Amino acid sequence: MIRKKKQEAPDKKMHPLIGVLLFLISLILLVITGPLGFLYGLFHSLFKRGLTGVGEYLLKIAISVDQLGNVLMQHLLNLLWIRKGGYPFGNRDETISSALGRNKKLGMLTGFGKFIDGFLDMIDPNHSLNSIDYYVEPSRNLIDKLGWVYVVDKKVLCVRSRNKDLFYIPGGKRDKGESDLMALSREIGEELQVTLKPESFRFLGSFEAQADEKPPGVMVRIRCYESEFKGELKPASEIEEMKWLGIGNKDQVSAAGRLVFDYLKQEDRI
Template sequence: MQISHKERGQKDAKAKPLIGLLLFLISIVLLVVTGPIGFLFGLFQQLFLRGLTGLGAYFLELAISVDQLGNVLMQHLFNWLWITKQGYAFGNRDETISSALGKNKQLGTLTPMGKAIDHLLDIIDPNHSLNSIDYYVQPDS
């Protein structure tokens, strides 16, 4: 499923609700049916061609993709719990949760719960959200 450059920046594109639902269901079925095969193939390919370094790179790519999905999936909850009304919104499909969290940390728009999440991440990886900021991702209009 390819998205045009024109659609990429439009968060609330004029999609028909049933088409969106149908495409979502098809993507879930494809993920469930073909995902395990693709994962195992990628795992063995990276292991045999590039060793542990290849596995690490593969897992990092997967982690970023899952994180971007989480940013879209959890956007409404995160926007409600973690940032003030003036904050940088979560939900951009090209951005990780940590990047949006870091932008809000810079803006000073984290709520107490958002600050607690950021602090927890800092314990695991110092300055995680600030180091994760993707400056090439622009806010959705």
């Protein structure tokens, strides 16, 4: 059993009996204080913001219940809704609809899963795809990375690590306590020996795909930024090769990188 002490921090083991005890305490608190807190929350929201406030309050509860269901029913959903190798249900920071959407993108839904997804689409078109949460807490099945997108003359700067075949968007993972800006600046300095200019940072988007060289169902999410830089681009550290690639070369890029290329193509930038 594990306990997450802080987002982005590694999981730490804890005694199973502590988990059982904490579950029982939380259940008792919910039964005793839950109804009182719910009623107070309704009236507080109503008096503060009217029906809009009530709607927002109930939506937050609905999302929390959905997240609880994702944990509570994870084993059953993994059995009935997705094929072997799919993105597993069970991340406590994620809703059922979000995990359903990820498996839809991967093409890993079973017949039953497709039926559920189709039913939700009748109520809310593209419900599961629109529900994918790109800010969900990283887990063993969701690798969280940062990427620096630099485009010149319709081509994207890409790098390839030693003993790897595919190129990827420069960047990497955060260290504990780092912001996106701090982590990406450090990674780019280590990989390409240049200094990103903080004042020019601009968020481009989040892109998610099956992680390369990982078991099926393990996803990688890249939060991409653009930025100007100081210095001369030179491969360093574990980087074997630096290359400018256009849309016609996207087959040389990682799966998540290909999504970045597709986005840039839609924007008529490559």
